[in-house]
Amino acid sequence: MLQSPLASTEPPRDCPRCPRLVALRQQCQAEHPDWWNAPVPAVGDPMARIAIVGLAPGRQGANRTGRPFTGDYAGDLLFATLARHGLAQGQYDARPDDGLVLRDVIIINAVKCLPPQNKPDPTEIRNCRPFLADGVAALPRARTFIALGQIAHQSAVKVLGGKLPKARFAHLAEHRMPDGRMLIDSYHCSRYNQNTGRLTAEMFDAVFARAVEVAAALG
Template sequence: MSAATPLRATEPPHDCPLCPRLVGFRESLRQGYPDWWNAPVPAFGDPDAWLAVVGLAPGKHGANRTGRPFTGDYAGALLYDTLAKFGLSEGVFDARPDDGLELRGVMLVNAVRCLPPENKPTPEEIRTCRPFLEAPIAALPRVRVFVALGQIAHQSAVKALGGKLPKAKFGHLAEHRMPDGRILVDSYHCSRYNQNTGRLTQPMFEAVFERALQLRDAVAA
């Protein structure tokens, strides 16, 4: 299995050795599920993007299995349906990395590239992986708007963009202007838990991307 990436020079190696706990988890999954991706998950999207969506980390049965962000698990359905609704994708999302889906104006990248046990990376793992968030950001000069899915993604994005966390508190639909003028919009993560508990509804999630489009148009005006 392989995963295509538009930002190959910014990606961690397939056998990235930097986080021992994540390496051990990866190796155990390679033994149990040898046909899965089981490696750092690369960014996916449009290299000419104006919007970057920052997620938390690969899901075990989603991106860690398929090699494409938000592909193959519950969270991805809402994300990709929302991108399609706002004209930010072409093709049909079929939860497979070979479904032919293409993003338009959007890049997806995770704050942590490897699957963490119980979907909970440690603070050290988040810090260690931050260069692999900073690198794609630097490689996407046209991105002016960022959407952070959840608090960990928010914190990593703020730091990667040179902001200060005390001045940028996480909150759904909260907006934060970074030192270089780019804008970060927060969203609750589109996880199964948040959707099932009603913490995040479809209209709430769509409002985030509607606002991102408004910000894009305001910058272009």
Template sequence: MDHAPSALPATEPPHDCPLCPRLAAFRDALRSEYPGWWNAPVPAFGDPDAWLVIVGLAPGKHGANRTGRPFTGDYAGELLYATLAKYGLSEGTFEARPDDGLQLRGAMLVNAVRCLPPENKPTPDEIRTCRPFLEAPIAALPKAKVFVALGQIAHQSTVKALGGRLPKAKFGHLAEHRMPDGRLLIDSYHCSRYNQNTGRLTAPMFEAVFERALACRDG
């Protein structure tokens, strides 16, 4: 399957990353079941000159794990990419496939865990093991000044990747956290199907996060 190339190839885990045995075994099983899918660590996607970094949890089974591009091919991506387009953070038309020609402008997408975890639940060890693959793209984005964490696991990993302290940075929708180097982290509920269907996250709530991010960039 065609997939979008990584914006930061030097920061990516290998295609057959062995570091998390449970995730590697799950990936191998899916390669047998769905040989046409991406079924590998999903690379970061976006603008190498990004000022905004959006951190997700992990690839979705029928989304990024299938297509090879973050938030592409599943329900969560519909709201995310629509919101990016609304605020001028993308160019082109999102068609939920990695060869649709969509490009991000000023933004980068990366997951805290690069491989699909069973039941979408990575273990604490897997989250910790994958953190270097969050730290590396962050380090490669010198213009990044605002971060948006989608959900609590992404929040925790991003705080640690930016050198912050979790006791002082509690997750909450639209909560803001100033990191030791001055960069800003804004939290959002994850744009998952469950959160949207239950009303925990609405489109206006999600858009408010990006309005705040833009205000902080320009402020």
């Protein structure tokens, strides 16, 4: 079992806050007892300057493996991009024990549990936001944040103290938060977005190139 770098901020494995997500978790536990099937913890460097806010675990990805973006299509692009920018070391092999190490970056999901059809409802997003807030508060050096998709963007803005009407989601949009932290938006690296061309590898790369620049400037 992987140890979260932010263990004190994580929900319990049997978190009861969202009945719909609990029901799906129990269904997965019955169908696939060897899967993770629990809230997925953060992964990465607790002293990171860059924090990635994802959406939620994928059924065949993090809900199965227990590590964000591990074992699904989205993770292939994400971890390859992190490696290209010096933010990941080792070989990504779609397994939580592949030895991959994240450097100066950490991944925290806006929603910790698998939602049906990868779509958490507003109540579930709100129920999970305190865990995101606690995770962000436990990062002493993180000043640069990347939101993957609109739901992650909305939760990140609220956690970072911004105002949504003033911080509209758009790919590569940058939002300066009241305390000086920066949020950079990206389309989610989902299979759908990649297959439809909404997000290309070049577009995704540009987000991380910019995040590395901003992190260097903010210190």
